[in-house]
Amino acid sequence: MINKNYQLILDDILENIKKSNKTPKLLLHACCAPCSSYVLEYLSNYFEITILYYNPNIYPKEEYTRRLEELKRFLKIYKTKNKVTFVEEKYDEKEYYDSIKGLENLGEKSKRCYNCYELRLNRAAIYAKNNNFDYFTTTLSISPYKVSKWINEIGGNLEKKYGIKYLYSDFKKRNGYKRSQELSKEYNLYRQDYCGCIYSKQEKVNV
Numbered sequence: 001m002i003n004k005n006y007q008l009i010l011d012d013i014l015e016n017i018k019k020s021n022k023t024p025k026l027l028l029h030a031c032c033a034p035c036s037s038y039v040l041e042y043l044s045n046y047f048e049i050t051i052l053y054y055n056p057n058i059y060p061k062e063e064y065t066r067r068l069e070e071l072k073r074f075l076k077i078y079k080t081k082n083k084v085t086f087v088e089e090k091y092d093e094k095e096y097y098d099s100i101k102g103l104e105n106l107g108e109k110s111k112r113c114y115n116c117y118e119l120r121l122n123r124a125a126i127y128a129k130n131n132n133f134d135y136f137t138t139t140l141s142i143s144p145y146k147v148s149k150w151i152n153e154i155g156g157n158l159e160k161k162y163g164i165k166y167l168y169s170d171f172k173k174r175n176g177y178k179r180s181q182e183l184s185k186e187y188n189l190y191r192q193d194y195c196g197c198i199y200s201k202q203e204k205v206n207v
Helices: 006-020 033-043 061-077 093-099 111-130 148-162 173-186 198-206
Strands: 025-029 048-053 084-088 135-138
Touching: 006 173, 025 033, 025 111, 033 048, 033 061, 033 173, 048 061, 048 111, 061 084, 093 111, 111 135, 111 148, 135 148
Parallel strands: 025 048, 025 135, 048 084
Antiparallel strands: none
């Protein structure tokens, strides 16, 4: 099976948007400020973006709040070509634990993570559909610890399910992850040392 080059797919979409002289509305699911930094720098030239912060996987609640407030701080000080707004969905850790039940001990880049991606992308797709966005996507693929193939597979499935266009991407390409590190340093962003869930936190300690 041939692996898709999601960066080239994104290139084609952005080129068509540029030719159209229109500014589509994009719902961007985001997990934290560092991951959002490069993605906003990149995509805000083409889209009017709304950041959706929906991350019931993050543990503990204090960490969730810290990442939330850091993202909000970054959005206040970071200048973009097109408008960027922000919305937070309710934090309910039970939604996460229900979604990965029986998979708790599988480790990073396992079915546990797949289900977590799916949970958050599904909420983003529903929000985008209900609020008349043109596209939805997520910052998750910028991380070298995330499986971009799974993220885009889920996004494509949700596009078909809800009839809302998914923006294919692999933001770690073309030094995207490196650029996010540079922006994090420039804006003094808090960078966490684990993905977010209690299991990734425990696995980090046990390495």
